[in-house]
């Protein structure tokens with residue numbers, strides 16, 4: 001009750017700007033977030049203290065070492081101070097200085113607001129993750145990464161546009177999903193590294209050595225029941241706290257701008273930007289499902305059964321993770337946070353301007369080819385029959401047919417003789433063809449994206465007359 | 471299943487199904503149950519099929535008048551009929567240099583969302599996957615593989631323009647040359 005006048009006075013103190021970056025309540029809320037971060041880090045400090053880890057200082061600091069707990073304790077203190085700053089400065093948002101600086105916003109936006117950079121960064125990040133998996137999967141590093149991402153999120157919340165996009169009830173679970181995916185990836189590498197180290201020493205994996213069998217009843221069933229109750233409670237709280245975003249009644253002649261698919265379909269929607277509906281909406285999803293079902297029959301690697309490992313299944317894990325992280329999760333993030341009105345790409349700190357202009361003039365491969373030769377597109381005489389038209393159309397699109405034919409028919413053969421030699425020998429012809437075509441189809445999405453971005457390529461084969469565009 | 475005496479079985483084996491056992495079979499609970507189920511599901515399917523042909527179709531007539539051509543000056547895209555009828559009335563000289571009035575269906579040729587006409591940018595822009603179309607309806611950006619479709623437009627006897635949504639004209643099929651797909655712009 002007492003806080004009510006206080007809050008209203010804060011509200012009236014807020015500036016008259018329609019989209020204020022910070023308001024008293026935002027600062028107040030962030031103070032709480034930093035306080036939670038502080039508590040988490042106190043717990044971690046306590047854990048480090050009991051583990052007794054320390055970091056060796058480099059030689060110029062005269063050797064010696066400092067305990068990790070000391071570092072975490074210092075960091076926690078800073079968080080505590082930051083939290084206090086928020087609580088004490090909440091009443092004067094105009095002069096509040098602990099915010100995301102503008103140059104950092106510009107820098108981040110410059111990268112993410114361009115699909116090319118965004119895709120390049122996610123792919124490079126993916127490769128770095130694989131290369132530095134041993135270093136990254138240490139508990140202290142994992143904790144530091146979690147802290148960094150939380151800090152980034154928290155300080156970004158001082159931006160109005162960022163709050164709109166992240167705080168939308170639809171998008172809150174996506175933010176949670178990012179952390180969940182990060183966590184499970186980390187757990188995987190942590191366990192896989194352990195087993196890989198063991199196998200390098202000639203020891204059996206953890207799972208084989210500590211083979212603790214437990215009973216279904218009561219051990220498993222109790223665990224399941226507790227999980228069930230916890231999840232139900234979470235869903236109820238969630239349902240109460242975040243209201244379902246209901247919109248105006250649907251109308252056939254008014255499409256919301258932007259129109260977003262449910263989050264789990266945003267990968268497909270992103271695919272639709274680059275491919276024709278029948279490919280991106282029908283063929284590719286079926287290939288994804290069928291391809292996943294085919295994996296057990298394609299896989300000839302007997303290792304990695306029943307235990308975590310990376311080294312024993314390098315190819316399988318890398319391929320799967322590439323499809324899952326940059327191509328699926330990455331596209332969900334792109335669709336959720338970066339796609340704005342008119343399906344343009346916006347930065348996370350950028351205002352969703354309906355009139356943002358992104359001039360694209362997409363060109364088909366056939367147009368590149370024939371105009372490049374200085375010739376007009378082959379065209380049948382006006383008003384001719386289907387059978388007179390067909391050869392002209394096929395001739396017009398011949399470059400595309402050749403390119404696709406090369407990609408799906410000739411390339412598997414070439415790869416069988418070179419990079420996939422071992423695979424071809426182990427798999428036999430049919431299995432190898434299925435495998436290589438699945439891999440190529442998966443690569444077709446990023447390839448098309450790159451072509452679209454680099455040379456504005458619209459379709460390899462474009463036959464709108466027959467609804468056939470690739 | 472009721473137990474049958476061994477004699478009956480032998481007879482059946484000899485002469486196939488006789489009349490009495492056929493009647494008995496028809497009243498077998500299992501056969502009855504499956505029979506009812508088959509009949510019920512058939513009725514369901516028929517009812518569903520009937521459902522597809524409603525008694526009353528609450529749809530506006532496909533042909534409607536949109537006022538005199540002078541309502542649509544050169545260089546304008548009218549969104550007047552968009553909400554009710556899903557068409558833009560375009561008066562432009564940007565298609566092959568001819569001064570024409572025509573009606574474009576507001577259905578994106580990619581997956582069927584309704585694009586927005588952006589006056590400032592002079593383009594139709596689809597909010598679903600970002601396809602863009604020039605003022606004349608030709609696609610130029612995003613994934614839409616072909617231009618927006620025209621619907622029928624003619625000059626009615628009373629001097630008004632009349633849109634006919636029951637016919638459509640696709641540019642890539644050369645149908646935009648059809649004189650039913652446009653009206654001479656000099657009428658305006």
Ligand code: FES
Nearest residue numbers: 578580581596599
């Ligand atoms: S539906 Fe218009 S761009 Fe996909």
